Amino acid sequence: MSPYGSLSSFSSLSAPPSAPPPGGVPPFPPLRVRGGSGHRLRRAVWRQRRAMAAGLALTAAALAASGLGGGGAGSGDGGEAGQGRGRGTAEAAGTTAHRVPPVRLVSAPVRIADAETVRLLRPGDRVDVIASEGAGAGSRVLAKGARVTRVPAESAEGSTENGALIVLSVPRATATTLAGAGISAGFAVILC
Helix, strand or coil: CCCCCCHHHHHHHCCCCCCCCCCCCCCCCCCCCCCCHHHHHHHHHHHHHHHHHHHHHHHHHHHHHHCCCCCCCCCCCCCHHHCCCCHHHHHHHCCCCCCCCCCCEEEEEEEECCHHHHCCCCCCCEEEEEEECCCCCCEEEEEEEEEEEECCCCCCCCCCCCCEEEEEEEEHHHHHHHHHHHCCCEEEEEEC
Protein backbone atom coordinates (compact mmCIF):
# COMPACT_ATOMS: atom_id res chain seq x y z
CA MET A 1 0.00 0.00 0.00
CA SER A 2 1.12 3.42 -0.74
CA PRO A 3 1.87 5.98 1.99
CA TYR A 4 -0.11 8.60 0.11
CA GLY A 5 -3.32 6.74 -0.20
CA SER A 6 -5.00 5.41 -3.24
CA LEU A 7 -4.21 6.81 -6.61
CA SER A 8 -7.83 7.36 -7.54
CA SER A 9 -8.50 9.64 -4.57
CA PHE A 10 -5.40 11.72 -5.41
CA SER A 11 -6.49 12.34 -9.00
CA SER A 12 -9.98 13.41 -7.99
CA LEU A 13 -8.65 15.98 -5.55
CA SER A 14 -6.25 17.79 -7.91
CA ALA A 15 -8.30 17.80 -11.12
CA PRO A 16 -8.81 21.30 -12.46
CA PRO A 17 -12.26 22.55 -13.21
CA SER A 18 -13.20 22.13 -16.84
CA ALA A 19 -12.26 25.01 -19.15
CA PRO A 20 -14.75 26.55 -21.58
CA PRO A 21 -14.53 25.33 -25.13
CA PRO A 22 -12.08 27.27 -27.33
CA GLY A 23 -13.70 30.07 -29.30
CA GLY A 24 -12.39 32.04 -32.25
CA VAL A 25 -12.00 35.78 -32.52
CA PRO A 26 -14.95 37.25 -34.39
CA PRO A 27 -14.07 38.93 -37.73
CA PHE A 28 -14.03 42.74 -37.75
CA PRO A 29 -13.02 45.36 -40.34
CA PRO A 30 -9.52 46.93 -40.09
CA LEU A 31 -9.18 50.07 -38.04
CA ARG A 32 -8.43 53.32 -39.86
CA VAL A 33 -6.81 55.90 -37.60
CA ARG A 34 -6.93 59.52 -38.74
CA GLY A 35 -3.73 61.50 -38.34
CA GLY A 36 -1.58 58.42 -38.51
CA SER A 37 1.84 58.09 -40.10
CA GLY A 38 0.64 59.23 -43.56
CA HIS A 39 -0.61 62.51 -42.12
CA ARG A 40 2.64 63.02 -40.21
CA LEU A 41 4.61 62.43 -43.40
CA ARG A 42 2.53 64.96 -45.34
CA ARG A 43 2.98 67.52 -42.56
CA ALA A 44 6.76 66.96 -42.53
CA VAL A 45 6.97 67.42 -46.31
CA TRP A 46 4.83 70.58 -46.07
CA ARG A 47 7.11 72.00 -43.35
CA GLN A 48 10.17 71.20 -45.45
CA ARG A 49 8.68 72.98 -48.47
CA ARG A 50 7.82 76.03 -46.38
CA ALA A 51 11.34 76.13 -44.93
CA MET A 52 12.85 75.80 -48.42
CA ALA A 53 10.65 78.63 -49.75
CA ALA A 54 11.58 80.85 -46.81
CA GLY A 55 15.28 80.12 -47.34
CA LEU A 56 15.07 80.92 -51.05
CA ALA A 57 13.21 84.16 -50.35
CA LEU A 58 15.83 85.17 -47.79
CA THR A 59 18.66 84.37 -50.22
CA ALA A 60 16.99 86.39 -52.99
CA ALA A 61 16.56 89.36 -50.65
CA ALA A 62 20.21 89.18 -49.58
CA LEU A 63 21.40 89.02 -53.20
CA ALA A 64 19.19 91.95 -54.17
CA ALA A 65 20.50 94.01 -51.23
CA SER A 66 24.14 93.21 -51.96
CA GLY A 67 23.85 93.86 -55.69
CA LEU A 68 25.07 90.39 -56.70
CA GLY A 69 21.78 89.61 -58.44
CA GLY A 70 21.27 89.85 -62.19
CA GLY A 71 21.75 93.63 -62.58
CA GLY A 72 25.16 94.15 -61.01
CA ALA A 73 26.19 96.96 -58.74
CA GLY A 74 27.94 100.20 -59.36
CA SER A 75 27.67 100.60 -63.10
CA GLY A 76 27.28 104.34 -62.99
CA ASP A 77 28.32 104.88 -66.61
CA GLY A 78 25.34 102.94 -67.96
CA GLY A 79 27.71 100.19 -69.05
CA GLU A 80 27.05 96.65 -70.02
CA ALA A 81 26.23 95.58 -66.47
CA GLY A 82 23.45 98.18 -66.19
CA GLN A 83 21.62 97.31 -69.39
CA GLY A 84 19.57 94.48 -67.89
CA ARG A 85 18.70 96.18 -64.63
CA GLY A 86 15.02 96.46 -63.85
CA ARG A 87 13.91 94.48 -66.88
CA GLY A 88 13.88 90.97 -65.40
CA THR A 89 11.77 91.79 -62.35
CA ALA A 90 9.08 93.60 -64.35
CA GLU A 91 8.81 90.76 -66.86
CA ALA A 92 8.70 88.15 -64.10
CA ALA A 93 5.88 90.02 -62.35
CA GLY A 94 3.92 90.25 -65.60
CA THR A 95 3.68 94.03 -65.49
CA THR A 96 4.45 96.45 -68.24
CA ALA A 97 7.36 98.54 -67.05
CA HIS A 98 9.32 101.24 -68.82
CA ARG A 99 11.80 99.37 -71.01
CA VAL A 100 15.35 100.61 -71.02
CA PRO A 101 16.79 100.43 -74.53
CA PRO A 102 19.91 98.27 -74.74
CA VAL A 103 23.18 100.17 -74.65
CA ARG A 104 25.29 99.75 -77.77
CA LEU A 105 28.87 98.93 -76.86
CA VAL A 106 31.90 99.93 -78.89
CA SER A 107 35.59 99.00 -78.70
CA ALA A 108 37.80 101.71 -77.26
CA PRO A 109 41.62 101.43 -77.33
CA VAL A 110 43.14 102.84 -74.14
CA ARG A 111 46.86 103.28 -73.40
CA ILE A 112 47.57 102.38 -69.77
CA ALA A 113 50.60 104.16 -68.30
CA ASP A 114 51.89 101.15 -66.33
CA ALA A 115 52.61 98.26 -68.70
CA GLU A 116 53.28 95.89 -65.80
CA THR A 117 49.69 96.35 -64.61
CA VAL A 118 48.42 95.40 -68.06
CA ARG A 119 50.21 92.04 -67.81
CA LEU A 120 47.81 91.16 -64.98
CA LEU A 121 44.76 91.62 -67.21
CA ARG A 122 43.00 88.95 -69.26
CA PRO A 123 40.18 89.30 -71.82
CA GLY A 124 36.86 89.28 -70.00
CA ASP A 125 38.15 91.07 -66.88
CA ARG A 126 36.26 94.11 -65.59
CA VAL A 127 38.22 97.29 -64.83
CA ASP A 128 37.65 100.85 -63.69
CA VAL A 129 39.62 103.38 -65.78
CA ILE A 130 41.11 106.31 -63.87
CA ALA A 131 42.59 109.43 -65.46
CA SER A 132 45.29 111.48 -63.75
CA GLU A 133 46.18 114.95 -64.99
CA GLY A 134 49.69 114.76 -63.55
CA ALA A 135 51.62 114.68 -60.30
CA GLY A 136 49.80 116.61 -57.60
CA ALA A 137 46.62 116.93 -59.68
CA GLY A 138 43.44 115.05 -58.83
CA SER A 139 42.25 111.88 -60.48
CA ARG A 140 38.80 110.93 -61.71
CA VAL A 141 37.06 107.71 -62.70
CA LEU A 142 36.15 107.74 -66.38
CA ALA A 143 34.69 104.25 -66.79
CA LYS A 144 33.34 101.80 -64.23
CA GLY A 145 33.18 98.08 -64.87
CA ALA A 146 34.47 98.23 -68.45
CA ARG A 147 35.11 94.79 -69.98
CA VAL A 148 38.59 94.09 -71.32
CA THR A 149 38.38 92.59 -74.82
CA ARG A 150 42.06 92.59 -75.88
CA VAL A 151 45.41 92.78 -74.16
CA PRO A 152 48.84 92.84 -75.78
CA ALA A 153 50.44 89.48 -76.47
CA GLU A 154 53.19 88.59 -74.02
CA SER A 155 55.69 88.08 -76.83
CA ALA A 156 55.17 91.64 -78.08
CA GLU A 157 56.57 93.31 -74.96
CA GLY A 158 59.02 95.74 -76.63
CA SER A 159 59.41 99.16 -75.04
CA THR A 160 57.24 99.75 -71.98
CA GLU A 161 58.06 103.41 -71.35
CA ASN A 162 54.89 104.57 -73.17
CA GLY A 163 52.67 102.05 -71.38
CA ALA A 164 50.59 99.34 -73.00
CA LEU A 165 47.50 99.47 -75.20
CA ILE A 166 44.37 97.52 -74.23
CA VAL A 167 40.93 97.46 -75.83
CA LEU A 168 37.82 97.95 -73.70
CA SER A 169 34.16 97.36 -74.51
CA VAL A 170 32.26 100.46 -73.33
CA PRO A 171 29.21 102.54 -74.34
CA ARG A 172 29.81 105.10 -77.08
CA ALA A 173 29.60 108.09 -74.68
CA THR A 174 32.25 106.56 -72.41
CA ALA A 175 34.49 105.82 -75.41
CA THR A 176 34.29 109.50 -76.40
CA THR A 177 35.25 110.56 -72.87
CA LEU A 178 38.19 108.13 -72.84
CA ALA A 179 39.46 109.33 -76.21
CA GLY A 180 39.24 112.98 -75.18
CA ALA A 181 40.96 112.45 -71.84
CA GLY A 182 43.65 110.23 -73.39
CA ILE A 183 45.19 113.18 -75.17
CA SER A 184 46.29 114.97 -72.00
CA ALA A 185 46.01 112.45 -69.15
CA GLY A 186 47.66 109.22 -68.22
CA PHE A 187 45.36 106.26 -67.52
CA ALA A 188 45.45 103.64 -64.79
CA VAL A 189 43.12 100.70 -64.22
CA ILE A 190 41.69 99.04 -61.16
CA LEU A 191 40.72 95.39 -61.54
CA CYS A 192 37.12 94.88 -60.37
